[in-house]
Amino acid sequence: MKYIIRKTASMAVTVLIVSFLVFLAFSVIPGDPAVAKLGTSATPEKLVKLREELGLNRPLPVRYFEWIKSFLFGDMGTSYSYGVSVRSMLAGKLPITFCLTGMSFVLIIVISIPLGISAAKYEDTLFSKITDVLNQAVMAVPAFFTGILITYAAGLVLHLFTPGGYVSYRESMGGFLYYMLFPALAIALPKTAMNVRLLKSSVLKEAKLDYVRTAYSRGNSTNDVLYKHVLKNALIPVITFLGMTLSDIVAGSLIIEQVFSIPGIGRMLITSIGNRDYPVVGAIITIVAFIVIFINYIVDILYQVIDPRTRRQG
Amino acid sequence: MKRKRLLNHKLIAGAVITAFVVLVSAAGFFYTPYDPNMMDAASKFAGISLKHPLGCDNFGRDILSRIISGSGTTLVIAFCTVLIGSVGGMLAGAVTGYFGGAADEIIMRFNDAVLAFPSILLALVFISVIGSGKYKVILALGIVFIPSFARLVRAEFIKCRSMDYVSSAKLMGASDLRIMFVHILPNTMKVMLSSVAIGFNNAVLAEAGMSFLGIGVVPPDSSLGRMLSEAQAFIFVKPSYAIFSGAMIVLMILGFSMLSEGLEAL
Numbered sequence: 001m002k003y004i005i006r007k008t009a010s011m012a013v014t015v016l017i018v019s020f021l022v023f024l025a026f027s028v029i030p031g032d033p034a035v036a037k038l039g040t041s042a043t044p045e046k047l048v049k050l051r052e053e054l055g056l057n058r059p060l061p062v063r064y065f066e067w068i069k070s071f072l073f074g075d076m077g078t079s080y081s082y083g084v085s086v087r088s089m090l091a092g093k094l095p096i097t098f099c100l101t102g103m104s105f106v107l108i109i110v111i112s113i114p115l116g117i118s119a120a121k122y123e124d125t126l127f128s129k130i131t132d133v134l135n136q137a138v139m140a141v142p143a144f145f146t147g148i149l150i151t152y153a154a155g156l157v158l159h160l161f162t163p164g165g166y167v168s169y170r171e172s173m174g175g176f177l178y179y180m181l182f183p184a185l186a187i188a189l190p191k192t193a194m195n196v197r198l199l200k201s202s203v204l205k206e207a208k209l210d211y212v213r214t215a216y217s218r219g220n221s222t223n224d225v226l227y228k229h230v231l232k233n234a235l236i237p238v239i240t241f242l243g244m245t246l247s248d249i250v251a252g253s254l255i256i257e258q259v260f261s262i263p264g265i266g267r268m269l270i271t272s273i274g275n276r277d278y279p280v281v282g283a284i285i286t287i288v289a290f291i292v293i294f295i296n297y298i299v300d301i302l303y304q305v306i307d308p309r310t311r312r313q314g
Numbered sequence: 315m316k317r318k319r320l321l322n323h324k325l326i327a328g329a330v331i332t333a334f335v336v337l338v339s340a341a342g343f344f345y346t347p348y349d350p351n352m353m354d355a356a357s358k359f360a361g362i363s364l365k366h367p368l369g370c371d372n373f374g375r376d377i378l379s380r381i382i383s384g385s386g387t388t389l390v391i392a393f394c395t396v397l398i399g400s401v402g403g404m405l406a407g408a409v410t411g412y413f414g415g416a417a418d419e420i421i422m423r424f425n426d427a428v429l430a431f432p433s434i435l436l437a438l439v440f441i442s443v444i445g446s447g448k449y450k451v452i453l454a455l456g457i458v459f460i461p462s463f464a465r466l467v468r469a470e471f472i473k474c475r476s477m478d479y480v481s482s483a484k485l486m487g488a489s490d491l492r493i494m495f496v497h498i499l500p501n502t503m504k505v506m507l508s509s510v511a512i513g514f515n516n517a518v519l520a521e522a523g524m525s526f527l528g529i530g531v532v533p534p535d536s537s538l539g540r541m542l543s544e545a546q547a548f549i550f551v552k553p554s555y556a557i558f559s560g561a562m563i564v565l566m567i568l569g570f571s572m573l574s575e576g577l578e579a580l
Contacts, residue, residue: 013423014423014426014427017423017424017427018427018431021427021428022439025439025440025443026443136568136571136572137564137568139571140564140565140567140568140571141560141564141567142519142522142523142563142564142567144522144523144526144542145542145556145560145563145564148542148545148546148549148556148560149557149560151546151549152549152553152556156549156550156553163549247431247432248432250432250435251432251433251434251435254434254435255434255523255526255527258526258527258543259546269438270527270528270529273438273441273442273529274528274529276442278442281439281442285435285438285439288432288435289431289435292431292432
């Protein structure tokens with residue numbers, strides 16, 4: 001319990017620091033938002049009035065607390081380019097990116113755990129050697145290139161899907177999920193390869209320990225020992241890795257959205273950077289940061305649940 | 315006792331691939347078969363031939379020449395990024411790790427906050443504030459890379475600062491600065507070396523990703539990520555364009571990551 005409180009406090013501090021940094025970054029930008037908003041119709045009187053309205057003449061810390069307060073209550077400001085609230089712009093797009101991230105995460109787990117255990121089980125066989133080489137190669141392919149290769153192979157050669165033919169989840173849930181499977185795979189593949197390798201070495205390390213010999217001597221089969229005894233311990237480093245990867249997956253989906261023309265927050269971020277639409281950029285970056293920090297927090301807590309040994313040190 | 319091998323397969327393979335990539339891109343600064351930006355309408359989408367070993371792109375530019383010069387840009391960016399990141403991280407890590415105290419607490423909290431962030435996203439924040447282009451990408455990525463090096467060096471300094479050789483250096487009257495940079499720093503080099511290699515790996519990946527999104531290197535500089543995003547538009551017509559430029563990125567990453575793993579296993 002003490003541990004959870006300490007972790008929560010440290011998470012809150014991190015959230016404060018990160019959000020302040022994002023706020024600061026967009027406050028020191030050369031160029032005045034009031035000028036940007038008024039454009040050519042700017043007169044000195046109008047500028048003074050608008051600055052007053054936007055609260056730009058108040059000191060920085062005050063503005064920061066105003067901003068974070070309204071942000072937490074869901075008011076993320078107004079887009080410079082479109083004049084609509086950032087919240088309404090994000091509303092339809094966040095679920096798409098979340099879905100992509102979630103699907104890739106599930107794919108990583110579903111593919112890598114059986115593969116990693118089998119690679120350890122059949123250590124020193126051809127199967128294990130082939131997975132080793134494949135892992136090394138797949139790890140080196142960046143997700144956006146995997147995406148392009150998948151577009152080519154699955155889309156243009158095998159005709160499994162129409163490249164660029166994104167199906168909205170409002171139109172057809174099945175079609176949406178099917179289309180998302182390919183970008184999710186593109187993000188998942190390199191991470192899966194890393195995870196298979198990690199799990200394999202982790203299982204092999206565990207398998208040398210005494211409790212495994214004891215489990216065998218009590219008449220358990222290999223699969224019993226592997227899945228019931230070894231896996232639980234071998235998963236500990238894997239969870240750390242998965243927690244770290246989640247932030248990479250989020251970043252990866254921002255890029256992959258571009259490859260598969262998916263209208264998620266990634267594409268919006270890139271367009272907004274191009275338009276210098278800072279409220280939108282700031283909001284997206286802050287949301288992603290909050291999510292990543294929250295995930296790390298959950299991973300830290302999960303760690304305690306799975307590995308009681310860390311509790312004593314906590 | 316089994317003696318540790320001086321070299322391992324990964325180290326050798328990684329070194330060979332990296333050497334190949336570096337040599338090819340270094341040569342590109344002095345010679346490319348064609349001017350990488352020279353357009354030639356007659357050879358638009360030309361296939362693989364003796365004249366153009368990897369064919370031509372949508373403007374009739376020689377793909378081989380563009381890959382060579384693009385690798386050069388990517389590698390230079392990666393080199394400068396890692397230089398900024400490792401030197402900055404070394405200084406920050408050395409000072410915080412050696413002295414500890416309140417400054418250490420504050421800088422490390424800050425560090426953790428930055429590390430919790432996907433690095434490419436952080437670089438995007440910088441880019442959206444300072445604008446894109448070769449030098450700005452270097453600056454953005456370099457700063458983003460500092461925390462991970464800082465954490466590593468700090469951990470090594472904490473480990474070393476209570477060791478006997480440090481106390482005896484102190485007894486001899488060596489200044490803090492001398493102990494930090496003459497005595498402790500050389501001992502961190504082994505750890506630094508493999509993380510510098512992995513730093514190159516991440517820098518190549520980040521630069522390619524950013525240029526792919528169109529917010530990294532700007533024309534006329536060619537970069538592998540940029541080529542890949544151009545090639546994506548023509549994947550129906552000329553898939554080999556995307557495959558060749560992507561393959562070069564893969565080769566770079568493969569080289570650096572194997573080199574790093576090899577160094578770590580030493």
